Amino acid sequence: MIDDETLDRQLRESMPYIDDNGFTAHVMASLPVSRCEAGWLRAAILIGLALIGTGVAYLVGAGHVVRQGVVELANLPIWLLLVFAFGCGLIMGAVAVIFAIRKTPEVQDLVRLKF
């Protein structure tokens, strides 16, 4: 009768390594579309639709409104333009920070911590 240690060793040695033979590729092909790719696709569609919408609005006669807006913006006092630019930068920065935090796994893990 063989002992436990010998039996375990024989069991481990009897387990052959199974060659991949395209298994991984098969699994990868069955994965759903990556969320990143889906995000890019969504962004591209939204930007495209926004551009088309802008073009259509311009063509149907709203062009003078845009021109007037740009002219009025250019006529604003310099300090107001600076405040406007600073505000826009602040908003863009805040959005970037929020996205960066959402993408950081360490921060996401904080939510899972049990206190």
Add this chain to the structure above:
Amino acid sequence: MELTDADLIARVLADDDQHAFGELVRRHQSSVRGLLRQLTRTDVALADDLAQEAFLRAYKNIRSFRGEARFSTWLYRIAYNCFREDARRRKEFVGVDEEQWRAEKDPRSVDAGLKHDLMHALSLLPLNERTAVVLCCQNGLSHDEAARVLDIPLGTVKTNVLRGREKLKRTLAAWAPN
């Protein structure tokens, strides 16, 4: 430097990096497919289908992996669940397979010319003992890890491993040339 499983999982979580997940599949495919081949009694096609399903589920649910256990243990659990669900669908899932048990009791029913006596003896064990032996003795999981994978009490795992080992020893002793 080779990335650890944890690094790859972090990439999948952060950027939904499918290449990182592909590397995880490459690393663990052999052990997961090996386990499923043992569970399905070397039905290679079924085992590979179940392994593919297991990896797909792992990808979809990777956010629920908390890193408390090894990634391989988590994968084994998913693979075992896939096997169990499939067996239930096929209405073949039973705790103890009487036919196989009888075959195991009678060594003469086994082809003595088989090269892989041990693997054959293993395939003759009842499912619960075979699974416990494959996980603990073959794949090196602790009893505690195997209990998590199989979702059964620790004592049951120990008993199944003990019984499986004893049966393997008896079967192999009967096959051994005098």
